[in-house]
Amino acid sequence: MIEPPVRRLLDAECLLGEGPCWDAARGVLWFVDIKRHRLWHYDPATGSNAAVEAPDQIGWALPAEDGRLLCGLKDGLHLFDPEARSFEKLAAVPGEPAHNRLNDGCTDPWGRVWFGSMDDAESAASGRFYLFDRGRIAPAGPAEIAITNGPAVNGDGTKIYFTDTLGQRIMVADLGPEGVGAARPFADVKAHFPDAWPDGPVVDAEGHVWTGLYNGWHLARFSPDGALVLTVRLPTQNLTKPCFGGPDLRTLFVTTAQKGLTPDRLAAQPWAGSLLAFDAPVAGVATTAVKLA
Template sequence: MEINAEVREVLKPGFKLGEGALWDADRQLVWFVDIKRHLLWHFDPATGSNASAEAPGQIGWALPAEGGLLLCGLKDGLYTFDPAHQKFERLMAVPGEPAGNRLNDACSDPWGRVWLGSMDDAEEHASGNFYVFDKGEIRQAGPSGISITNGPAVSGSGDRIYFTDTVAKKILVADLSASGVGEARPFVDTSVDFPDAYPDGPIVDVEDHVWTGLYFGSHVARYSPDGKLVASVKLPARDITKMALGGADFRTAYVTTATKNLEPADAPKFPAAGNLLSFDSPVAGFATPKVKLG
């Protein structure tokens, strides 16, 4: 079912590779990144104020952490960012990661752990892995040997985690608990519903449904817990990367987009490409758990 939503362009930063939309419930604003321009952005919907901070490399994501900091994933590892002083500090590298890889997407879980993925920056080799950052340490956890990882995404209760293999057009799911993660199994093959698109960043809503951006697909799609397509929203951009559910009631969707793969001749067909989009969601999200740094 396609939802006929009124889509708004709330910010026009001209992303090259906009990603990582995330609602910060404490600060009541949206964080997002432009990976290829090394920028960490924020947008305050109450005032319209926005600004970007230049990261010391390609930045894939930012998550609220304890102590008023953000934990960020860059090409060469994890960094903290202090919004009060606009300062990045390197925390650690990801052990064993190839020099040609970078960090791409991540989420936190109810126990304050961070689940993250790496990928080949050239998008050629299946060198990407999934990891967990837990109590100040990083270890491999989840599927491996993936060219472009996206997600993970964790359910509100923390009982399920979703891993996206973008090039294979598949989303996997595994059981999750305080003690660890189970073996990943198939959840959905998005090519069945969107044959020309690639699943990008996923999130989970309060009804345990999974939303995914669709790169080359001009939509976000919503899948039921048993992997059935139940809704989609068409957007005026082609390359849809990630969605967040925010606002005071967690029912405002914020969506990042990209222009990296858009040819000049195609640009007029997608007038909102490279912008931060928004629409009213029929279902709410939930607050992102704060990352425990140590």
Template sequence: MTGITEVLQADCALGEGPIWDARRKVVWFVDIKRHRLWHFDPANGSNAISDAPDQIGWVLPASNGQLLCGLKDGLYTFSPEAAQFEKLMDVPGELPTNRLNDACTDRWGRVWFGSMDDGESDKNGRFYVFDRGTIAPAGPSGIAITNGPAVNADSSRIYFTDSVNQKIMVADLDKEKVSEARMFVDITAHFPEAFPDGPTVDSEGCLWTGLYNGSAAARFSPAGELIETTALPAKNITKLCLGGQDLRTAFVTTARQGMSEQALADSPLSGSLLTFRVKVPGFTPAEAAL
């Protein structure tokens, strides 16, 4: 791991969901509470914001050249060329007090995503899978704040995060089914004051997680052992993705919501997009199949 850099002063209230777009060679990420979809081009530093119709929890490159997005009230497509959102479908049975929060694709192009209580307290959240126009519940439920899911390179494992309870779970995955989730790591054993946020898996099958209220990102082995901790100059680390030409640049989103003036003075890069270099590259996930 090498030096940490602020590459974009985004002032995100709740920056989340960075994803490396291999087609366009840019990073997409969201500011959930300010309804913003960002993109950042590391080749020249250019960036732009598109205003979303509501809280936007995640964005994923899609197979038709558009983006698939999870907003408070359902799934949307986004055209980068026209900078326009279009409602695709509702999530059946979701409460109006919930919103969508984080997502990933598996190697078959399915999209795994979670819902959560917008007030961050009621255990109304759960996980779903979107498969070419159909949404079905899949994975744990009864969670106040879901994060992830994240899959490994061959999509044989999927990770689910229960942020409030400071736990990351893992399940076995194939094209036909997902097993019952089991404990992967209890974050309290390593970072008792921090909450696991968005997870990302690298090409060795190790899992990186952002540590909200922890000023760091942590890397765990496939066996759940803590093998690396990267201290970062922001209090609330939400998620990282691995991108760039060699997939060895970590792009890190952060949040400044709820921080006092003193806390912001102590961690002035909170809300920015940060980067650092890693030894083990990521992998290029499949685009979302629409």
């Protein structure tokens, strides 16, 4: 275990901070506060930041090739124009029940978007994973999951990782330009952290998988064969998702959450809900822009 010097970059007071994504073209980090319907951006070079109110709960925002961001909201996919600071609905996700919402997502090296849905009440196994490929949305990956997280794709696009948060496990499948294979077990998070839930994952340049641990006080790093090789302790218990960013992809940004903390625990954890960062021991992988068409 390591306890690196951690920086509190922004006191965003996130009820449920999530979805950090490094936008290399703009040199900013995008992240969301799902429950407060906020899309944030943060510029580490200047410290400037701002939040825009989304039309509904927003799980993620990924830069697209045309300069807009593709976003996953409760009712489907939206496009966000950073210049106009406006959202436009692109598409609903076919077959999604009204009590579900979209939760987490990522791109692969071909500019496709992998994302998941979940029961907004966090109990029914009504969530599943999808693929957005140049305007087309189709089920792809595991189904019948209450809280999906990730996916996360490795640098060469040969592996994709799916998180079943309530099941306390991470799965892996083979990936390629033609599609995705069957998911199989990757890491039994419960065996290492019985009281924590794996949240958002990301893959580093060495092919290792990092995950936030909700109610866990730590980030965990797993080797490509699923072995736990590193834990990083941070100063608040609800760690949602890490993201590699900065000019050299050596800064690890981490979103956090206040959700579920009692007033006493909030008082004892003043950094809960903040955007945190520390210098990573390894570099990350650049995010591929979304291909919309």
